[in-house]
Amino acid sequence: MSVCIIRNVRLLSETEPVWSDVLIRDGQITEICHDREDRFAACESGMEVDGKGQLLIPGMIDVHIHGADGFDMMDGTLQSLEAVSHACARTGCTSFLATSVSSSMDDLMGMLSSVSRFIGKEQGARIAGVHIEGPYLNAKRKGMQNERYLRHPNVDEMKAILENAGQLIRMVTLAPELPGGMEMVSFLKEQGIVVSVAHSDATYEEARQAFQCGASHVTHCFNGMRPIHHREPGVVVAAFEEDHVSVQAIVDGVHLHPAIVRMLYREKGADKMVLITDALQAMGLGDGSYLFGGHRVTVSQGVAKLEDGTLASSTVTMNEALAKTVQAGIPLKDAVRMATETPATVLGMTRKGRIAPGMDADLVLMDDCFNVLWTMVDGEIVYRCVR
Structure with missing residues (x-):
């Protein structure tokens, strides 16, 4: 049995961080001690980690990431998946969904094949699915998204994808107002797949119908959808009115104004708002020229755009998104929840996203500036900051 004690860390509570020790056995949190006078006995046959009074949070979960460190997961290589796994761990993310873009069927199948071959071999963050x-x-x-590959929903085509992908597919983003859209929503819901709405011109009424048919999520809310208008409220307002619908937010200072971040928080709450990166391969590299989704993308001052000025994903990391969410005025404990427990709940990952006995020891130690000091997955430190 492997044993690890994490000492001298601050854990978030309803009021203020509490000085704590965390006991881990075989990759699972078994006990938490908040009494500094009654601490765990010295670990004779295991590892002890001194948190030095820094903040310990659950591992963050990114349900929407395309690439990092110069690697695009759509290239179908194991090397790209490995690179993203390490990049996620470096930024405090312990689980992620490998996310596709619109492409040929061959490219999509190639990406799914690479994930199938690589999953379970990660040395950094774990792949939770696609x-x-x-x-x-x-x-x-x-x-x-490349218009060349866009088409109407086709259930038979999706069945072929699922036959090849097995249980890998955890979320599908679509436009439900397209012909065949509502049928696709119902079909995916029956398969236990999270159906998300985006890149959609759905009206308020069409969006409500989709949510009633089984859609339960909105991808990069406000971006890639009909904007709110007082006579045409669209997807966003429909999502606000449906209690079961959760929404993604790219909090990078570009995709959403801080006032919109606060509005999302007021309308949906921390239990229905999910922080994402939507990162392309420029994450971790910075400014330059990249090929993404069949387009030439230029990143300047951290902002990725197509030649016509269209925003093209993001370069933000999960720890940066967390910091910017707090800077926007969201309480720290709720911002952390949006990056950890809420995405875990959306994906049905019952042993992720919280620091409590019985949960997986996916943990991140951060300083007060949201820099990641180390990242732990299943009780093992997979990244440590070297200064």
């Missing part, structure tokens, strides 16, 4: 973003998207709200 998020298929497209090709069933509305060209009117395509954003950076």
